[in-house]
Amino acid sequence: THTHTKTENKVHVIIYTTEVDYSFCRFDCNMGEVKVIGSRKSQFCTRVEWALKLKGVAYEYLEEDLRNKSPLLLKFNPVHKKVPVLLHDGEPIVESLVILEYIDEKWKENPLLPQEPYERAMARCWAKFVDEKCVFGAWDACRAEGEEEKEKAIGSAQESIAFLEKQIEGKIFFGGEQIGFLDLVVGWIPLWLGVMEEAGGMKLLEAEKFPCLHEWAQNFIKIPLIKECLPPREELANYFQASLSYLRSLAANKP
Amino acid sequence: MADKVILLDFWPSMFGMRVRIALAEKGVEYEFREEDLFNKSPLLLKMNPVHKKIPVLIHNGKPVCESLIAVQYIDEVWNDKAPLLPSDPYRKAHARFWADYVDKKMYDLGKNVSTKKGEEQEAANKEFIECLKLFEGELGDKTYFGGETFGFCDVALITFYSWFKTFEMCGNFSIEAECPKLIAWAKRCMEKESVAKSLPDRHKLYDFALQVKKMNGIE
Numbered sequence: 001t002h003t004h005t006k007t008e009n010k011v012h013v014i015i016y017t018t019e020v021d022y023s024f025c026r027f028d029c030n031m032g033e034v035k036v037i038g039s040r041k042s043q044f045c046t047r048v049e050w051a052l053k054l055k056g057v058a059y060e061y062l063e064e065d066l067r068n069k070s071p072l073l074l075k076f077n078p079v080h081k082k083v084p085v086l087l088h089d090g091e092p093i094v095e096s097l098v099i100l101e102y103i104d105e106k107w108k109e110n111p112l113l114p115q116e117p118y119e120r121a122m123a124r125c126w127a128k129f130v131d132e133k134c135v136f137g138a139w140d141a142c143r144a145e146g147e148e149e150k151e152k153a154i155g156s157a158q159e160s161i162a163f164l165e166k167q168i169e170g171k172i173f174f175g176g177e178q179i180g181f182l183d184l185v186v187g188w189i190p191l192w193l194g195v196m197e198e199a200g201g202m203k204l205l206e207a208e209k210f211p212c213l214h215e216w217a218q219n220f221i222k223i224p225l226i227k228e229c230l231p232p233r234e235e236l237a238n239y240f241q242a243s244l245s246y247l248r249s250l251a252a253n254k255p
Numbered sequence: 256m257a258d259k260v261i262l263l264d265f266w267p268s269m270f271g272m273r274v275r276i277a278l279a280e281k282g283v284e285y286e287f288r289e290e291d292l293f294n295k296s297p298l299l300l301k302m303n304p305v306h307k308k309i310p311v312l313i314h315n316g317k318p319v320c321e322s323l324i325a326v327q328y329i330d331e332v333w334n335d336k337a338p339l340l341p342s343d344p345y346r347k348a349h350a351r352f353w354a355d356y357v358d359k360k361m362y363d364l365g366k367n368v369s370t371k372k373g374e375e376q377e378a379a380n381k382e383f384i385e386c387l388k389l390f391e392g393e394l395g396d397k398t399y400f401g402g403e404t405f406g407f408c409d410v411a412l413i414t415f416y417s418w419f420k421t422f423e424m425c426g427n428f429s430i431e432a433e434c435p436k437l438i439a440w441a442k443r444c445m446e447k448e449s450v451a452k453s454l455p456d457r458h459k460l461y462d463f464a465l466q467v468k469k470m471n472g473i474e
Contacts, residue, residue: 041431079389088345091345093345093348093349093352094352095351095352095355097355098348098351098352099348101347101348101351102344102345102347102348105344105347106344117328117331117332118314118328119315120321120327120328120331121324121325121327121328124321124327125319125320125321125324127319128324129305163305192439241401251441
């Protein structure tokens with residue numbers, strides 16, 4: 001058991017006109033022990049860390065080797081056996097979007113989801129769309145080989161990205177004036193999409209086609225709290241290259 | 256100003272049924288509009304331009320797509336009665352996880368059982384039953400998935416019950432024999448008016464399924 005001394009819960013957020021500064025005081029609170037079981041290469045895990053940092057929640061990070069899953073992971077996520085897993089006082093919460101909502105409900109500072117029910121529904125809808133269409137669309141475009149297949153996959157992926165462009169138009173963040181739920185869900189774009197583009201020899205987030213999303217991506221990744229959770233680009237690039245080569249060798253060896 | 260609620264739906268859809276149940280639980284008056292999925296209405300295409308799918312809940316002209324998101328929306332707006340999600344964040348997360356699991360698995364598993372043949376079907380049946388047993392384990396000795404009261408997770412899963420007869424006939428197996436506790440839970444849910452009136456007759460569904468299979472050249 002841990003004893004925590006309750007200190008002042010003050011969160012200072014300074015907003016400038018063109019820049020949002022998320023440097024604020026971290027605080028200890030007797031809200032229990034928080035751990036994250038994750039893999040730093042996974043964008044689904046990084047978004048959980050971002051949420052915790054935005055709320056000023058102290059946590060312990062347990063890096064998982066996904067090729068050799070730990071007994072801890074298998075114990076706390078027996079159904080999917082996947083990362084991320086959030087452990088709060090030993091109780092597990094799994095599935096990144098479920099975790100984000102839990103964090104938002106448990107720690108009230110810097111709300112991630114809007115208060116109004118319709119806006120909340122919209123944020124959830126778009127989050128589902130991003131995770132189901134955009135992420136896999138990008139990966140498909142990355143994997144596709146042959147000119148025709150590649151072009152088709154790129155077209156499909158860009159159709160999905162076009163919806164995001166519309167959503168960010170006229171806004172600093174998807175959440176409005178401040179980082180919100182959807183920003184964290186789309187947050188894989190600046191780094192992970194860039195790496196996928198390189199590995200797959202294709203360009204999805206073209207600045208001329210998607211100027212607002214492109215600008216959002218450039219600004220998002222510069223925010224210190226966001227940047228400090230990112231894995232090294234080279235490490236991620238090697239991982240994607242290796243995954244691609246492996247998948248291609250599987251396909252080549254098919255009877 | 257009175258609320259105007261429209262539900263764009265398709266009678267056999269287990270996803271549409273979820274929204275019907277939620278609206279009935281809350282006692283919300285709404286207009287049910289049946290969509291012809293081979294000839295989608297301009298309203299559907301306008302209200303769900305991204306996926307062009309049903310169900311779409313339209314509340315005072317504003318669309319909410321995705322059945323579980325619509326159910327949560329209904330729970331948050333009409334929050335004066337029959338809460339579907341628990342108030343405790345951990346229990347809420349638990350309910351969301353299991354509802355999400357139903358979404359990820361049940362449709363495809365059911366489809367495989369209904370359409371595959373021979374060895375592939377046997378494998379599909381096995382996977383289907385394994386999934387249901389997992390739900391049985393989660394249910395335990397509780398009345399409903401959420402405990403004593405009918406909730407979010409129950410809404411997510413019960414709609415597949417109306418399709419069980421179809422799965423059993425196509426897959427040639429008995430779900431009750433394998434998962435008696437889950438069937439007992441389903442029958443408890445069916446005693447609720449909101450559920451009974453939202454789920455179509457299972458024989459009608461089976462006839463519909465046979466028609467679809469025939470159309471797609473599956474025996």
